[in-house]
Amino acid sequence: MAISLFLLIFAAVMNRIALLVVSFMTSLMVCAQAIYDPKCITMMDAPLEGTDSAFIPALKSVGFVPVENDDEEEGTYHFTGDFYGIKDARLEVTVNDKTKLLSEATVTCGPYRTRELYERNQKYLLGKLQREWGNFKAKGDGSLYILTEYGYIRQSVTLHENGAHSISYYYLxxxxxxxxASNMGLKGFVQEVITENPVAENPIEHFDETGKIESAELTERKYNQVGYLISATTTEGGEKKLIAYEYNDEGNLKRTIQTNTVSGLKLVTEYKWNDDGEMVQQSQKAFDKTNECIMSVTMKYDIQERDDNDNWTKTNLHITNWLKGQRAQTMEVVQTRTISYWDED
Known part of the structure; x- marks a missing residue:
């Protein structure tokens, strides 16, 4: 009898441990699915972008749980969770009808029946967001807002008929x-770039409304969860080349490695950026199948003119070129480019 009781208790304990392990592993899997994106508006480090296959895992990773709603409109998603520690916040996410990509999100806390609790939470949340994004500005309607490089955040307060207050944060x-486009050092919703005297780019590049380059040359493209190209292939002279892309912590392109699957020739390009997110240098090295460097090219940008989106329209490109068995040569090319945008008037 004692042995049977012991076995029952032991089995119950082991089942409990198994459930805890499964729960822990599940939470790790959810967290692993979310990728931080420094080039996107974020909410508690969760990137507010992409299709539902991207933003749902990202929001789950910061504690928001999807909520089924019978009256839910198509293209709208509802969640509940803690917003910077404020419990039972409600989050509504809307996607673009055409692209199915996240366009806006609104998180609401409250309603608070006492003014003391409302004012305390409002002050707390504003302090949290201002430490993250900077000081908010006041609008004429009493709301507060901030415009960042990648989006817009607005705080508003709703006064209910019973005197309670709700606090909302709207993310665009x-x-x-x-x-x-960002990989080329371009900012904003770029539609077309026409470059005079192109060196490391095509004379004309087109991008769709989501930022994807329209190129028949790049095939078998793979993007990560937050829209960064991580691999692609290209074919030249009947020879297939594999391209791998690497990024730094700021989301800027750090290195590309292009490998010719026929000859074994490898082209490694490294990129340098300034603090404003502008590409200032490209360095290319070509290696033969024995991994010997047979060519190197360094291109440094001396930016002269910019447009209203802070993209350069004129630059002096300083080039240093070296081939195996030859002396290095230098030259300078003046480049100009005309840029059009999807969101321009």
Whole structure:
């Protein structure tokens, strides 16, 4: 009898441990699915972008749980969770009808029946967001807002008929989801770039409304969860080349490695950026199949003119070129480019 009781208790304990392990592993899997994106508006480090396959795991990773709603409109998603520690916050996410990408999100805390609790939480939340984004500005309607490089955040307060207050934060995504234009050092919703005297780019590049480059040359493209290109292939002279993309902590392109699957020739390009997110240098090295460097090219940008979106329209490109067995050569190319945007008037 004692042995049977012991076995029952032991089995119950082991089942409990198993459940805890499964729960822990599940939470790790959810967290692993979320990727931080420094080039996007975020909420508690969760990027507010992409399709539901991207933003749902991201929001789950910061504690928001999807809520089923019978009256839910198509393209609208509801969640509940803690907003910077404020419990039972309600989150509504809306996606663009055409692209199915996240366009805006609103998180609401309250209603608070006592003014003391409302004022304390309002002050607390504003302090949290201002430490993260900077000082908010006041609008004429009493709301507060801040405009960032990648989006817009607005705080508003609703006074209910019973005297209670609710606090809402509205997030508007204002950055392209795909980072193909960003990889070229371009900012904003770029539609077309025409470059005079192109060196390391095509004379004309087109991008769709989501930021994806329209190129028949790049095939078998793979993007990560937050829109960064991580691999692609290209074919030249019947020879297939594999391209791998690497990024730094700021989301800027750090290195590309292009490998010719026929000859074994490898082209490694490294990129340098300034603090304003502008590409200031490209360095290319070509290696043969024995991994010997046979060519190197360094290109430094001396930016002269910019447009209203802070993209350069004129630059002096200083080039240093070296081939195996030859002396290095230098030259300078003046480049100009005309840029059009999807959101321009």
């Amino acid at each position: 995504n204002m950055a392209p989801y795909y980072k193909d």
